[in-house]
Structures are given as structure tokens and as C-alpha cells.
Amino acid sequence: MEPASDPQAAYRAYGPALVRKAERILRSREDAVDVVHALFVDLIPRWSRAVDLPYLYRAVTNRCLNVVRDRGTRARLLERERAAAAPAGRVRLDDEIVGLGLLAALAERLDAGHLEVLVCRFVDDMTQEEIAAHLSLSRKTIGKRLDRIREEVIALRGAEGSPGGPT
Amino acid sequence: MTACIGEPISWLRLERHAQDGGVDAAICDHLAACAACARCLDEIRGDLVALPPLPAPPAAAPARRQLRWWLAPAMTCAAAAAVALVVWRGGAPGAPGARELPDLPVLPEREAVSIKGIGEVVLGVVRERASTVRDDDARTYAPGDRWKVTITCPPATAWIDVTVHDAGQIDRPLPPARVGCGNRVALPGAFSLSGGRPIRVCARVRADVPGPDAPAAPPDACVTLRPE
Numbered sequence: 144m145e146p147a148s149d150p151q152a153a154y155r156a157y158g159p160a161l162v163r164k165a166e167r168i169l170r171s172r173e174d175a176v177d178v179v180h181a182l183f184v185d186l187i188p189r190w191s192r193a194v195d196l197p198y199l200y201r202a203v204t205n206r207c208l209n210v211v212r213d214r215g216t217r218a219r220l221l222e223r224e225r226a227a228a229a230p231a232g233r234v235r236l237d238d239e240i241v242g243l244g245l246l247a248a249l250a251e252r253l254d255a256g257h258l259e260v261l262v263c264r265f266v267d268d269m270t271q272e273e274i275a276a277h278l279s280l281s282r283k284t285i286g287k288r289l290d291r292i293r294e295e296v297i298a299l300r301g302a303e304g305s306p307g308g309p310t
Numbered sequence: 311m312t313a314c315i316g317e318p319i320s321w322l323r324l325e326r327h328a329q330d331g332g333v334d335a336a337i338c339d340h341l342a343a344c345a346a347c348a349r350c351l352d353e354i355r356g357d358l359v360a361l362p363p364l365p366a367p368p369a370a371a372p373a374r375r376q377l378r379w380w381l382a383p384a385m386t387c388a389a390a391a392a393v394a395l396v397v398w399r400g401g402a403p404g405a406p407g408a409r410e411l412p413d414l415p416v417l418p419e420r421e422a423v424s425i426k427g428i429g430e431v432v433l434g435v436v437r438e439r440a441s442t443v444r445d446d447d448a449r450t451y452a453p454g455d456r457w458k459v460t461i462t463c464p465p466a467t468a469w470i471d472v473t474v475h476d477a478g479q480i481d482r483p484l485p486p487a488r489v490g491c492g493n494r495v496a497l498p499g500a501f502s503l504s505g506g507r508p509i510r511v512c513a514r515v516r517a518d519v520p521g522p523d524a525p526a527a528p529p530d531a532c533v534t535l536r537p538e
Binding site for chain 2: 150156159172197269273
């Protein structure tokens with residue numbers, strides 16, 4: 144697939160795919176459209192021919208994670224997620240589909256690098272090799288980050304189960 | 311959803327596969343055997359995304375300065391030509407552009423209507439042709455195009471019934487739906503058009519599902535789509 148020659152062409156070609164991706168994270172089509180539109184508006188003045196779908200995928204991941212980290216927006220999205228249909232979830236984290244609630248909880252515990260791997264693996268359904276190529280990291284690093292993610296999920300579940308932990 | 315038979319094809323690979331026209335043999339083999347991943351690809355192919363238009367990129371400043379000396383008279387000439395074209399087309403009764411949809415019922419051509427209990431509701435359509443999605447200015451149709459209807463309204467819940475008016479016949483290609491208002495909210499479902507005549511797509515909007523004692527119908531918001 145050739146990189147698009149200008150932002151308008153890229154928006155037409157990749158916009159729908161990026162909206163679907165953002166919607167899988169945010170569980171809201173409207174917010175997903177806003178994220179993708181804002182991304183392209185920002186890209187217009189600094190467009191490069193190197194921009195392709197994988198690059199835009201990463202940019203959308205980062206922007207969606209910023210939305211999830213914003214507590215005000217997160218509360219609204221979580222409220223909406225309850226009414227939305229359950230995601231498909233082909234790849235599960237310890238038998239659990241990574242939805243907005245778990246992502247939001249992990250956003251409090253993990254840094255951006257780990258969260259990006261989390262989204263690649265459990266939302267975008269990438270293999271470890273694919274994530275390594277996508278993020279230009281070694282397979283070993285991806286494995287370590289996934290281990291850390293699992294540890295945090297176990298700790299999170301433990302905290303939820305403990306009497307003084309969050310409910 | 312059934313589980314993947316092995317390692318799932320990532321959404322990114324599925325998206326590229328859908329755009330490339332399915333040339334990757336390994337993906338094709340997996341999809342032939344895996345219902346879960348095949349369903350994900352169907353989801354991609356069946357999805358229609360309404361994207362708001364992007365702003366035009368700013369012109370380069372030096373070029374603008376160089377062109378400025380002739381830009382003003384050129385714009386004046388273009389404006390005069392546009393006015394002359396409008397006058398000419400409006401004044402020639404036999405010209406195709408002056409013909410007014412004789413085979414359509416007389417309905418108000420308003421894309422925005424004000425509905426009690428909701429506020430202003432704006433109707434939009436989105437056209438998908440050969441995997442290219444176009445919204446806002448798409449007002450012509452051809453066989454094979456797929457159309458979705460979008461609604462923009464202030465925060466509320468709206469009940470929407472879409473009708474398609476073609477030569478006196480009224481079809482309902484989409485089931486009446488209750489939607490949460492927002493910016494260009496796409497109604498569930500899509501439809502195609504045929505017939506070679508101008509077709510009017512209308513939406514009747516109410517704050518709630520109309521009961522038997524519902525008051526008189528509010529005005530419809532409509533757009534006209536013409537054949538190419």
C-alpha cells in the first residue's frame with residue numbers, strides 16, 4: 144500500500160480505518176471521528192510523504208490514550224460504554240476483553256510505552272512480532288512489557304478484591 | 311463470536327487487506343478457515359464512516375505575495391462570470407439545469423428542521439462508491455453506490471423515520487430508529503438507489519415514538535439526489 148500523497152487523500156483513504164480503530168478503544172463512534180479529524184487537522188501543516196497507515200495507527204493510539212487519561216472525558220466514555228455492545232475480543236488478557244474500563248484503570252498504573260503495547264496486543268490484535276515491527280522495538284522488549292501488563296492486571300484485581308481497595 | 315482458529319489476523323492487516331483487494335495469500339487462507347477473522351473483515355467492508363470535511367491547507371505565503379497583483383482582478387472576473395452563469399441558467403427555461411423535479415411530490419426542500427423537544431435537526435447523507443466515502447456535498451447517485459443517512463442535533467434522543475420518494479412512490483429503506491443526538495450521527499443500515507430519476511431522501515424526526523394520538527406530523531428534512 145502506497146503512502147498517500149497529501150492529507151486530504153490520506154484522510155479519504157485511511158480515515159475510516161482509523162475511526163474504526165479509535166472506536167475500538169473509545170467505544171464511541173462520535174469521539175472516534177473527533178480524534179481522527181483532529182489528528183488530520185494537526186497533520187495538514189506538517190504533512191510528510193512518509194505518513195502511512197501504520198504511522199497513523201500509532202498516532203491514533205496515542206491520541207485515544209490521551210483521551211482515556213483525561214478523567215472528565217473518561218467518565219463520559221465509561222458511562223456510554225455501558226450502553227454499547229460488547230466488543231468482539233479475539234485476543235483476551237487472561238480471558239478478559241480489554242475494554243475501556245480496564246484500559247482506564249491500567250492508564251493509572253502504566254506508562255505510555257506499556258499502554259501502547261497493551262493496545263497493540265489486546266485491542267488491535269497484533270502478534271508480538273507484529274508489535275515489535277510496528278513500534279520498532281525488539282520482540283524481547285514486547286514480551287517484557289506484556290509480562291508487566293499482566294502483573295498490573297493481577298495487582299489491580301487483587302486491589303479490587305481487597306476490603307480497602309477500589310470497587 | 312466464535313474464537314479464532316489460531317493467531318488472529320490483526321485489525322491493521324485486515325484493514326490493509328480490505329484496501330489492497332485481498333492479495334495476501336496467507337491472509338486469504340486464514341480467512342477461508344477462520345469464521346471469527348472473516349467476520350471481522352466483513353465488519354470492515356460493511357462499515358460506512360461519515361467523516362467531517364478537512365479544512366483546506368493554507369497556501370504558501372511567498373506564492374500568495376507574488377500572485378497578489380493579479381489576484382484581485384481575476385477574482386472580480388470569476389465572480390462576474392459566476393453571476394452571469396447563474397442568470398443564464400435561471401433564464402433559459404429549456405435548459406436542463408432549470409428543470410424542477412416534475413415527478414417528485416412537492417415537499418419542502420429543507421435539510422434542517424426545528425423539532426419541538428429537540429431543537430434544530432440537520433439531515434445529511436454519506437455516499438460510498440468503490441470504497442470511497444464522500445459526505446456533505448455528495449448529491450448524485452449511480453448504480454452500486456451505498457448511502458447512509460446522518461443526523462446532527464443537540465443533545466437529546468430523537469426518533470427518526472427515513473423515507474425515499476421516487477416518482478410518487480415512497481419507500482422506507484431503513485427501519486425507524488431511536489438515536490442519541492450528536493454531530494453527524496449515522497443511522498443504522500445503508501441503502502442503494504436506482505431508477506435514473508431525481509430521488510428525494512427525507513427524515514421525519516420526533517422527540518419520541520409517535521403513538522396513535524400523536525399530533526400532526528412535523529415537517530420532514532429532505533435532500534435530493536440526482537442520477538449521474
